[in-house]
Amino acid sequence: MKEVDDNEFMKMVASGGDKPTKDKNRPPVNALRKGKDATAPGNKTSDYISSFIQRGSEGEKSTIYLSKELISQLKNIMATIGGDKATLGGYVEAIIASHFEQYKDEIIRLFNENIKQPFQS
Numbered sequence: 704m705k706e707v708d709d710n711e712f713m714k715m716v717a718s719g720g721d722k723p724t725k726d727k728n729r730p731p732v733n734a735l736r737k738g739k740d741a742t743a744p745g746n747k748t749s750d751y752i753s754s755f756i757q758r759g760s761e762g763e764k765s766t767i768y769l770s771k772e773l774i775s776q777l778k779n780i781m782a783t784i785g786g787d788k789a790t791l792g793g794y795v796e797a798i799i800a801s802h803f804e805q806y807k808d809e810i811i812r813l814f815n816e817n818i819k820q821p822f823q824s
Contacts, residue, residue, distance in 0.1 A: 754801065756785050759792035767795075 769777075781791050803810065 752784070755794055755797040756781075756789040758788075759790045759796055764792070 777791055777794065781789060781794055785794065
């Protein structure tokens with residue numbers, strides 16, 4: 704069985720389905736990072752804001768269910784630092800996209816290890 708293409712797999716996982724979708728209006732997470740090197744002292748706040756505090760992407764949406772406690776924490780963060788610059792959905796979407804980017808290789812490795820083969824050689 705052919706291994707899954709890394710980029711197509713990550714698009715599939717991020718879209719929540721079996722067909723990757725392209726959102727032309729949303730830049731990749733790396734493109735959201737502006738300014739100085741994120742590792743430089745004093746730049747973590749602006750890096751965090753430019754990476755995660757944003758409006759949600761346009762297009763088809765799906766519902767997810769989160770605990771009331773987590774929703775409360777997310778709303779508190781957005782009300783405090785997001786203001787009118789961002790949406791809760793945009794914040795959650797950026798967090799998940801960053802997670803996929805950070806753990807992409809591990810997710811793909813685990814996925815490929817767990818593919819059930821229809822026939823044993």
